[in-house]
Amino acid sequence: MPEEILRRVLTAPVYDVASETPLEVAPLLSKRLQNKVWLKREDLQPVFSFKLRGAYNCMVHLTDEQKKAGVIAASAGNHAQGVALSASKMGIDAKIVMPQTTPPIKVNAVRNLGGNVILHGDTYDEASKFAKQLVASEQRTYIHPYDDLDVIAGQGTIALEMLRQHSGAFDVIFVCVGGGGLISGIASVIKQVSPKTRIIGVEPEDAASMTEALKAGERIVLDQVGIFADGVAVAQVGEIPYRIAQTCVDEMITVKTDEICAAVKDIFEDTRAIAEPAGALAVAGMKKFVEQYSVSGLEMAAIVSGANMNFDRLRHISERTELGEKREAIFAVTIDEEPGSFKRFCELLGGRRAITEFNYRYADSSRAVVFVGVRTEGGKPEREAILSELAKQGYAVEDMTDNEMAKLHLRYLVGGHAKGIANELLYRFEFPERPGALLQFLTQMSEEWNISLFHYRNHGAAYGRVLVGVQVPPEQNQAFECYLQNLGYTYVNEQENPGYQLFLKPTA
CATH class of the missing domain: 3.40.50.1100 (Rossmann fold)
Known part of the structure; x- marks a missing residue:
């Protein structure tokens, strides 16, 4: 199969419409990662994508x-x-x-x-x-987007360009993976010309169809697919790409949304170009690879695969970048509700570290829970040091840095526990951004259930993020589960989320 792909690549007339895109050194990334980083700029195609x-x-x-x-x-x-x-x-x-x-x-x-x-x-x-x-x-x-020999060969022309543009072999090439057309085309060429070059695929953690397929030894269909990196939001990889990946892809890496956002910023700082989330996946995977294996002095390349970004998504990406770079930590901290305690806590944190966010509302006369963001430079070790320091001072603290509900919703909802709300269930949804999505949600809901909390966030994506509290009598919990299944929207039960317990859960 790779031999057939290479044969087709060599005769592919893609330059009738496509451009030979530059292979550029990324000086800032190279210095930070202590490896020579090259970016293959497929975002510069006439349609801003390799497709x-x-x-x-x-x-x-x-x-x-x-x-x-x-x-x-x-x-x-x-x-x-x-x-x-x-x-x-x-x-x-x-x-x-x-x-x-x-x-x-x-x-x-x-x-x-x-x-x-x-x-x-x-x-x-x-x-x-x-x-x-x-x-x-x-x-x-x-015209299939990825499960076709000629489509794969067209994408494989990127590899030929990279081989011409770079003197000597790459040590590692990082490629984003959706359906698998791009990585199978690149890997088919590279592995026959430069077999020692490692090919590493990168997927979002919540859309890792190739990772799971290679792990299982067969193509699988994901139950749910995260849509932040919509260019790679595929539930099942193609049959041909999967077969090629089995022999030509050396490793798969998965990354979080925050890490993708940080990679968008990294690309911008080196190129002044704004990659779409899928377009920045390869850089996010490269950074994670360097961190995991502590490698240095290597020749590394990442495919910047596209730049079809909605402008209003930049707000969300900017908001999450600090977390992805591990330069911000988020905590929920319980302090005494008494004169002077608020000031003492701020002095403890703010004396040496910049506070990036602070949310608080009076809840009761004995204690208060604050939602606080802190600027960090040392990643997880510094985060753990802050936790330890707060604990030594007698504060009860919960690390919320990796809590998706907290980052999407809680930081906008901190306002004290509601009182007198019985039998509340809390769920996080992804609503399709189309007319009637909310109405469908409400129409199918039983009139016996009461909405007690509702927070909606959209960032220019195809789906809006919604946090919903619903009062459901215990004897109707099974009926509510059936409602969720029939609704057809992606959802997560957040009942046990510490953020809900600390900030939002109703009190008697």
Whole structure:
């Protein structure tokens, strides 16, 4: 299989539409990581993503009859733009099925490139299913985003460029993984030309379909897929990419949302370019690899795979970057509710460290719980030192730095415990960003259940983050579970979250 991919790569005419992108040294990252870091700038393609390569290479191999009948694709963004531009270049009619939740900036980009956009479903899987139905009814050719030999070969042309642009072999190349088309194309080429170069795939922790597949020895379907890095939000990797990865990918690394945000900033500081979350995955994985293995002096490359970023997502990314860089710690600290205690606590923390956030509201006459952010430079060891120092001073403290509910919702809700609310259940949801999503949530809910808490956050993504408290009589808990299952939204039970217990749980 890799031999066939390499053969196709060598004859792929991708430069009819794509550009040979630069391979640039990242001086700030290189100095910080103590390795020479190279960035392959696929964010500089005409559609701001590598996807153009594979889409065009697939379509150029269509027969005259297939070209006349037209093509169809399903995508939430980058692949759609690649297909639309390629179709425009070749004079082919293209229909692109995109989820209704797709941000307008991406829909408009596809339309501006000449694609006929059809909005259908809330997810990529629903859009893909509908697109395949149109294949049968309209006799169009389906252009798969990753599970196709010519698509993979198109992406593999990136590896040929890197080999030409760099004198000597790379020690490690980091590649983001969604469906697997990019890494399988790059790995197929590199492993035959430079077999000692390690190929490492990087996925978000909550969308690790290739990691789990390689671990299980077979392709698996994830029950839930995190959508922060929407460009790689795939529940199951492609069959062809999986087979290639089994022999050509050396290791998989998973990273957290905060680490992705920090990588977006790292790329910006070296290039002044803003990568989308999926586009920064490889850099996030590189940083984690260096930390885990304490390596130095290596030649490392990361693929900056795309820059189709909604501007309003930058607020969320900026907010989470300090945590991803391990330069901020978040704590919940219990202090005495008495004159002077607030000042003493601030003096203990603020005398030597910068306080980044402080939330407090009076709860009762005996104790108070404060939500506090502290600037750190020493990562986890410094965080542990702060915990130890607070404990020595007699404070009860909870580390909230890795608590997703706290970072998404709690920091905006600190306001004291509610009183007199019985049988409250707390859940965190991802609502699709489309008209009627909230109404559906409310319509399916029993009128016997009362909403006691509601906090909604959206950051320009396809899904909004919602924290909901609902009063449900104990005898109806099973019915509530059925409601959650039938609703179809991603959800997490936060009943035992320490943030809820400390700040929000109702008192008698």
